[in-house]
Amino acid sequence: MEWSVDVDVWSVLAPFPLSQVLGAEAAAAAAALDSPPALCRFQHGEAPTLFCYTDAAGRLHMAPTMPHSFTKLLFLLREPMGGVATGHLDGPDALRQLQQQLEGLHLPQVQAARSAWPEQLQQDWAAQANDFCSTLSEAVHAGRGRTVLYVPREAWQGVPSAAARQRELVQRLEVQVLRWTQLIRSLLARQRTREQRAGQEEGPAEEVAFWRQRTSDLGSLRDQLEGAGLAAVLRVLDAARSPHLPAFLGLRGSIANEAEQAASNLVFLEALEAPCSQLAAADPTHLAQALPPLLDACRMVWTLAPHYNTPEQMTSLLRQVSNAVVARCRSMLDLGRIFGGIELAIAEQRLEQCCGVVAAARSIYGEAAQHVAAALPDRPWAFDASAIYAHVEAFVQRCQDLQEICAAQRQFACGQQLAAVLSGSKAPEIARALGDVQQAFAHQMHKLQGLQYDVLDVRCSQWYEDMAAIRAAMRDLEQMLGNILATAVEHASCLTTKLDVIEAKAVETRVSDWHQLFMGELAAVKQSFEAIKAELPPGPPLPQHAGRVVLLSGLLRRIEHTSDHLAAMAGYLPGVPLAADSATAYEALHMGLQQHINTLNMQWYGSVPPDLGSHLQSNLLQQDKAGSGLLHINLSSQLHLALEESYLFERQRLGVPAATADLLSDRHRLRAAWVGSVQDVSAAMAELKTVSAAVASTCAMFREALLVRVERKRLYDLPSFEQRQAGHQAVVCSKMQDAYCQLRASLVSLYRRFAGDSEEVQREWLAFLQRADTQLLDALTACIRRSLHEVARVLQGEHKAAEVPPLVELKPTLQQLFDTVHNTCKAAVAALQSLPRLLPEVLSGCAAAGPLPGCLREVTVPPAFVEEVGQNEEAVTKQMQAITRGISGIVEKVQQLLTFHEKKYMVALWQTECTAYMRRYERANKPVTSFLADIQKYLDLKEEILSEDSASTVRWLRLDSSTLKQQLVTLCDSWVAAFSGLLSTLASRQWLEQQSAKVVGQEQHEEDQEENRDVGQEEGQQDGLGLRQDPEEPRQAKGEQESGEPASARKVLPEAAAVPDAATAGQTRQRAFEKLEALHGRLEGEREEMQQRIAACQEKYEALVNLQTGVPDEELERVDRLPGLWADFEAAMDGVPARLRALWV
The missing domain is CATH 1.20.58 (Methane Monooxygenase Hydroxylase; Chain G, domain 1)
Structure with a gap:
């Protein structure tokens, strides 16, 4: 709707349905208004807007700006073209309503109809619509503390590649992405801004709330960033290669990280909520x-x-x-x-x-x-x-x-008290001056009350200036008051008056403080009074009426005591304004307490029935025959409550009915009779409980006793097992007999207390005795069952199976073990013969105190404990069968273990005869590697034997194989010694063979020396110096080591012969040359074989050293010199051809 500007505003508001928009009361108030200032400014064109709204209380308001909160709102907007637009909003969430209407109603209709528009108009409308919807969405969700990105619907339509070719659409989406980027950056910067100002005024509860809201906000924003709508926008911009996309994608990753951090912070900060709540309360x-x-x-x-x-x-x-x-x-x-x-x-x-x-x-x-x-x-x-x-x-x-x-x-509140003690001609003037000081101070206090800020807000610095002004004013007033007091003292008529002025100032202050404290005490008593009226406080249980009276009487005495002290001091203390107030409050509270006490007494007085004496006709103790048979107090609850109330009311000196007064008069007599009876009953019950506890403890001791004791992880032989079991049974039976005798004596002593009672008591005594005897039988049965079960558990129990060294035979045998265990179990059962039945024994003891009643004389004597326990299938028969199965169950396993080591070590150690095997081994001429392999085999076998356990368990049987293990180790050592000895023998034999060949060569050498004593002898010897070793020299290395010098230093060639005379010198030289040449050729042919024999000899001795076999040090030294001697021999052999040519020439 549009109206002209110069039309009267009331004429604009008149046709608008105010009664529907603002309500009937607000419309009536608007009609009664006489041109408010906001309305006048809008009417004269000074304000472009006018908002009429009602608050939560229904009051009408007019303002030129949009209110933050309202219930209903009517707005008028002055348009640029001269008109006035009006409308109304119902409820505080107007923006949300606008968004819902826009997105749910108007936008779909306009988008459906815009296809007929010109292209430029469509583009302009789409840009403006996206901008408005984005702003509206941000404002709506910002009010809820949420960050939501507005996604245009046009991005969801069509293929991204086709949409990327539409320049106007891409530009609008880029604008939207820039808006998202700015929104996300502001969200991330919001935390940094808060960190800079955090802690200025918020508490830890607000910190937790902030992170909870931030976690929710970032979580929802992260979900939206991963949603399909936003992904469609990003696909279009990615296809269009938008330069603004990378920055937004980077921020999307930051949102994910921030959301994760916010969730983590919230998890830990939530621990502050409970302590914050405790601090706030x-x-x-x-x-x-x-x-x-x-x-x-x-x-x-x-x-x-x-x-x-x-x-x-x-x-x-x-x-x-x-x-x-x-x-x-x-x-x-x-x-x-x-x-x-x-x-x-x-x-x-x-x-x-x-x-x-x-x-x-x-x-x-x-x-x-x-x-x-x-x-x-x-x-x-x-x-x-x-x-x-x-x-x-x-x-x-x-x-x-x-x-x-x-x-x-x-x-400064002491003026009136000082005026009362003033005297002299200056008294009226001083009183007026005191009044002026008080008025000046009151004016300063009025200024403080009119401050426009919170004094306790430390952020407001204006307080420092105001407080400085107050201090300056108070200093002036203090100086003025001091001057007034000095004047009053100076013009006082006498010293007493002067002192009165000073005293009045000090005493008045203290008296005001006392009355103030008395007012506080009255307030505390009144609060307790109200609490007691509502509910009795926790503590010892008290009757409803008399209990409240007792508590209220305590409060009454409390304030009376304080008031009496103040009243006693009132005669010599100055009057103060608070005295009258405290006296009035005291009288009102005192009267209220006294009236409520009387009211409670009268209420209870009328509720007491007159026939309370009839309740005393029943027994005070009654047996619960239908239930447990125990005694309980049979006092009427009504009588008990009436007696408690009467006793307390009587102590408070309040009236009690006649019915309860008669009972209270006999109170001491009834109490004495009751206490005496209760003491007798208590002594009897205490003795009965003691005997019952003795029966229970004796049965528990019998039940826990073990007549067969098998210690864990302990090895027994048969004699020690039998001896230990016999000793253990003797000790246990002795303890059981002592406990049995003590129990019998206790039962006989208890019977003397009931011996003179009625037949019914005797029958109950017999039943009690039979129960004790049965309990004892059950305990002994459990004892035998546990004892035999312990043996069965050991024989059949869960034990780890392990490999056990072999045994040729088992000592003791399994049959001997079976007999010993069975004899021990039978002895455990027979040990109960020393304990007779409890019933006849106790009755015989009771008969000594006097003749027994008929019900006790006709009791049938039950069988002995040992007979009933021995016939008990559960305690004895089944346990003995379990013991037999436990012994039989190990027979097969023991036989398997006896043959295990025979199969394992038979071939390696027992089946082969060592001496014969060594003879075969010597004839086979095995190499050193075979010796070492066989020796290592037996060493490994020895380590394997040593690594095995010396003892193991087959269920309950412990097998010790340490002796057999030592024998197997000895056999392995003997085989290792045999191989080592054979190797040493072969090495020594080879050396001896070389030594014998050396001796033969030396004899031949001496014969040749006799033949060569001529002129050619010296030359032949000179030419034969290059062959300093016999062809058999390498095989005689051991013998040469014994002599201490090389054979080449003592030998000459045996074939060299001297010419006997000068006539045959030429022929002798020819023969010597031929023999030398033949010797060199033979040695060259045997050179490789000689080297192998030397290497074999060295290898044997090296093996003996590695095996740590005892070899003489002289032999080892000669063997160590073999490489040097062999090198000399090779050098001599290589130089023989040159010497032979020199000899021939």
């Missing part, structure tokens, strides 16, 4: 006790949170904790009452409490910091204290300023 006097859990939660966040652990974040969090403490302290203080001078004592007490809480908070923070430093030395709480507690110190200073104001109010 804590009493002012217990704030310090609520801080340690909160700081412990902060320590946990600092220690474990991966993304909330920087010093800046923790400083901000600790500052928020101090904010919470300050906020709780601020809630305790009422500035209006402080500036008005009301209850100054309470105000000063709370101010002092606030200062104490802040000091305790600093101390608790220091302790928490010490704990952090001890737990995390590399990451202590080394934060700037001023950043955490600067505002706290400012709050403490504000509290001290308020304490100073309270003290000033006390000081």
